[in-house]
Structures are given as C-alpha cells and as structure tokens.
Amino acid sequence: MPKSAPASASNASEMMMPGAEILLKTLEDEGVEVVFGYPGGAVLPIYDALFKNNKIKHILVRHEQAAVHAAEGYARSTGKTGVVLVTSGPGATNAVTGLTDALMDSVPVVCLTGQVPTHLIGNDAFQEADTTGITRACTKHNYLVKEGDALQSTVAEAFHVASSGRPGPVLIDLPKDILMAEIAYKPDGVRQKAVARYQPQTEPSADAIKAMAAAMMRAERPVIYGGGGIINSGPRASELLTELTHYTGWPTTLTLMGLGALPASDKHFLGMLGMHGTYEANLAMHGCDLMLNIGARFDDRVTGLISGFSPNSMKIHCDIDPSSVNKNVAVDLAVIGDATRILEMLLEELKAKKFKPHKASLDKWWAQINEWRQRDCLKFNQSSSVIKPQYAIKRLWEMTSDRDVYVTTEVGQHQMWAAQYFGFQKPNRWMTSGGLGTMGYGLPAAMGVQVAHPDDLVIDIAGEASFMMNMQELSTLAQYNLPVKMFIINNEWMGMVRQWQELIHGGRYSESYSASLPDFVKLADTFGMTGLVANSVDDLDGVISQMLAIDGPVIADIRVTKDENCFPMIPSGAAHNDMLLGPEDQVEKPISEEGMVLV
C-alpha cells in the first residue's frame, strides 16, 4: 500500500484530498490552462476530477501521439510548457514518438501518464508497461510517483526541469492508487524546495563575453549562425539578435529551428543554411573567418561533411547546454548561458569597447555574398499550368503576408520548401519537426497552436503522405471547431524519399508512391468541414483566398507536379561548397560510397 499522510491533518492549513485533485491543483499552481489528452482506466480518477474542474481546459485528441504533438505546437507558439495526459500501457507507449520529438527539438512538455497500482507494478498487469524504463531514453527526465507525499513536489519539479536550462519533455508516471489516496495538500513552500536540485547555468561568464567581443573585433569575414536556442530563450532574444545584426552589420543565417529569430525580409538575412539551405548561406559559412553560433547545435543537416566544414574559421559557440559544445564540431570559444543574457551582455561589451567593423573587409565580404546571391538559387520555373510546389507555397506566403500567421509543417520536401519560401518575420510562428523529422507532426501541432491562439490564422503545410499519418485528428478539429487550414502539397509521392531514390538509388522507387489516397474534398466533407482542390495554376489563387475566408477548418488539396526535386541540396557525405543547385548538377556530382551510408 502506498504511504500517504495520516487521515487527520496535523496542520490546519493542509487540506486532505485525493491525489488526482492534488494533481489538478498543482497544475493550476503552475499556470496550466490547457491539457491535451485521452482517457483510460488508469487515469479515470484524474478525468473524474477534471469533470468538476472549471479552470483547466481538456482537449480530447484521437491518438495519444497527437496529444504530445499538440502540446509541442502549443509550447512552441507560446513559450509555455505543453501538458499531456494519457493512460497507462498503450497510452504511454503511443506518446513515445512525440516525447522523442520534443527531446530532439528541446520543447518544454510535461507528460502525465497513468500507471497500474503500485502493488501491481511488475506483475504484467492489464495495460501495464514499464513506462519509466521505456521513456528514460526519450525524455529529459522522468518520475514514477510511489508515495502520495511526493506527488506535489514531483509535479512542481517536473515543470521546473521541463522549462529550465535547455527545455525538454518530462514524464510523470502516476499509479492509480496514488491518484485515489487521500493526501495532504501543502499550499506553500513546495516549489522552492522542488527547484533546488536542478540549477543549470544561465548567466554567462563575463570573461567569456569579453573574449567573444575581442574576437569579433578582429573579424573580416564574419557570419552569425543562429538557431532554435534563440527562439527557446524568449522573444527578447530575437529582438537582441536583430539589434546585434544591425549594430555589427554582419551577415546572418538561421537554422530550420531558428527561422523567425531575424525577420526574413532583413537585408542581412542570408536565408536558411544546411542541406537544403541557400547557396549564399552555405558558402558564407564555408568561407567565413569567424562563425558566431548562437543557440544552434552544429547538427549534421547543417555541417555536411564535418572534415570539410568551414575549415578556416574561428568558431564561437553560445549554448545553454554544455554537452552541446564540442560534440560534433570542435570550437575555439564556448560561452555557456541563456541566449538572451549572452546577447545582452555582448551588446553592452561591444558598445563599451566602441566596436567598429573593419569597413573595407566587411564591404568586400558583402560584395562576395551579393555575388553568391546573384545565383538566385531558389528560383524555379512556373511555366506550365501544372502547379509547382514552390509556387504554391510562395503564393500562400504572399497572400498571407499582410497578417500574423502561424505555420506548422509535416516532414519532407514541402517542409523544406516552406522553410525556403515562407518568410517569417517573428519568432514563435514556425513549428516544424526538425531533429526527429516526424511525419504526422503538422496537423496535431497546428491543433495545439490554434488552441493557444483561437483567433489567429494557423496553417498546416502538409505533404499528402504525412497528412495520412495523423488524419484522425480531423475529428478533434471538428469537435472544438479549430479553424486550422490544411494546405496539402499533393504530389502523390513521398517526395523526399523519392528524391533520394532518384539521386542515390538509381531511380528505384521502392514503396514511395502514395497509393490509394482519399479524395480530400470528400474527406473534409465527412468531418463536416470544407474541402477545396486546386488542379492548375489558374485555380490556385482562388483556392487560397477561399481557404482564408472560410470561418472553420479547411482542407485544400493542391495538386502539384509529381517529380519536382528540392534544391539546393548538399548530398550526404559532401561539404558545403559541393552543393547541387538544380537537375543539371545531379549528373556531374554523383554521391560517394561513404555518403550513401548516411541518412
């Protein structure tokens, strides 16, 4: 039997109540307003308490994986911690993909899972799974609450861990008998004790900042490389990055996760870098003499072949996670701390030292960059009446650029084109699965974003194959009337897989065709929402305007060319300056043996 406080509370200020109610009260204390979840036997006590609770809104999803992605979308678009509630056994195991996604992309999520009663743990009970064992590798931290006294402090600590330092998913496994036991609720003092043992370094060292500023003053061909850490730090970090870019006049590139940290329209912005980044961004990274990394992790999609990565530059790495430093790429100077604090202190130091860039060198560097920009690597030819996917996304962006819009994507070619053609002016507007690359992320994430921003425009740019992975969530959209616009780039293939099969596997298109697709218009209709289809260029603008004008969820099936490839592309095993820029390049630069082995 679990230990819980004695039946009569010794302290008058401590109230006795069932564990499930303590849980909800602690969630309220943490400022939780929304929970994404799905019921089951082990969590019935929580759902019973929710029935009487007016403060926390519960969104019923149709698959637990979607609950976690929705919590991720909610978290990334607001900066708050997303909360998930699922039952034991299959409920918890269904959440694993979402948790792994949150871990890879550093998204703050707290996942509450039910568990069989403590005396049945380890007995192969009904709907039992070793949740803490299974999720140990895919969460930032996890807990199993074995005693009622520990419930409140565990929840408080979980929220603290999820949102401090480098954010990440935290799981709390809650046995049913703990949820039903009478426990004393402690109204104060719990949080202070709970945060004590996890105190990551957020304040950078003044010496490191000085060294960074000194290095910056010597730079002649600098580049600022910003990532998701800037977004995670809060909107102020993006403002400071913009200020830094303008103060120094330095070229700036952003990773997939960092888009929006600097407005896309800013003349210093080189575009996204990496495997499908722009020509100018990748060559600038390759040829720079000082690389200032703020909040990025030198991911392999960005570095390409490590031995060929920016061979002649001094690298400065600003990150809140010390284990990120010198993990893939050896750097010359590491600055550990929160991005906002680092940028604040850096700007102060630069101003105090009256920083002036080497005008002649910087002008020469910009001239070189502008020459690279002339290549116009993102140009495409919308000649015929068949819609090109790049054109569809570009039009969508142009027709929504007058308003605030939140974009989620699924995974694949459409995701890369969305990153390339959709200009993000602000942070927290772009939600995509970067590190894990989870197909089926976009629709539930858009749900989470819409719940957080009920009156705003939220668009899921999807591929038709990805869309099928979590399309049961159409029912959730209908239930809560979440007016998400689902912009499906339908090329009838798993585009990115097909592209790699074309380039690397001799055109052997094995299992990459989207067979037996539904009629998306009829699909929308069966869920009581609007479906639109655009078959040619002439249809496109009309479909987009209609989609935006309708007050409710909409599926727009955009039929595009089936064999378009996503360029630029740094093939696996190649270095930054070995980019393929178009179909003509494919034949000249075949991919190496070593490259074929890499994902």
Place this chain on the structure above:
Amino acid sequence: MTNNNLIERHIISVLVDNEPGVLARVIGLFSGRGYNIESLTVAETDKDKNVSRISIVTSGTPMVIEQIKSQLGRLVPIHAVCDLTEMGAAIERELALVKIINHGDERIEALRIADTFRARTLDSTLNSFVFEVTGNSSKVGAFVDLMRSLGEIEVARTGVSAISRGNQIDLLAK
C-alpha cells in the same frame, strides 16, 4: 591532431541522488550514445544526504571523454562529476575473490603466490582455497591469470573504486 585521436582510459566519479532508476539512467546514457564501460561500481556514501558514488572506468578519445562528462553533468539526479584521471594522481583499487580447485604441488604454489600478492585466504578445503586480493586492476589481473594457470578457478571481481590523493574533496553534494 594525432594526440586527439588517441584512446585514453579515464576513471570518472559521479555523485548522484540515491533514487530508483538513477543507475539505469547512467548506464542508459552510456549504451545509448555508444560509450564504453570497462567497469562500474556504485554504493551509498552519505545516508543523510541520500547520495551515492558511481565510479566508472571508460575509454575514448579526449573529445569523447569530454562529451561523457558533460552528458553526465546534465542529468537531473547528478550532483557532481569528477575525472580522476585528468586530475592527476588518483588511487585505484579493486577487489577479487578467487576460488581455486587443485591439489599437490600446484596447491602449494598457489598458496605461495597468494602470499606474494599479499592476498588473504578466506576459505580452505583439502583441495580448494578462496583468496581475497586487492590492488589496482593490473595487480588483480595478474593474480587471476596466475591462478588460472594453476587449477580450475572461479572469479568474482568488483569494479574499480578510486579517489584522488591529497586534501581536496572532489565531489560535493549540492
């Protein structure tokens, strides 16, 4: 450049909260990221503060060793991480219990060698002994190898425990 690719053996001491699953967490970190565990010992060191000390012997290039330490450092239940090899002079000890079954001349030889190694005899029958030997890994390894050549043996070894020389406390609980 050549120095950075040399595999080094390091003893890393970690002070952790004594809570269920913490060992699984540390081992999961090593196996998940492909780090090598040559040996591992864990035991409670402070009952009041509820902390345990894990001593891990691992090997890798300098960059990998740095990664191991930072990855350990960011686990929530970890209080402190200390690289005893990097710090310089550290004392390493491990213990082995060796049962040897033999008779005649080889039995006498085994006893003589045990004496040389300052091993203690913990058990004896007319045709077997159980010896306890302590020392650094190479001494213990040498003893086991010698016993193996003298009869049928069974060995139970602990992992390496280590502590730095001098008057500094390396691992402090928060």
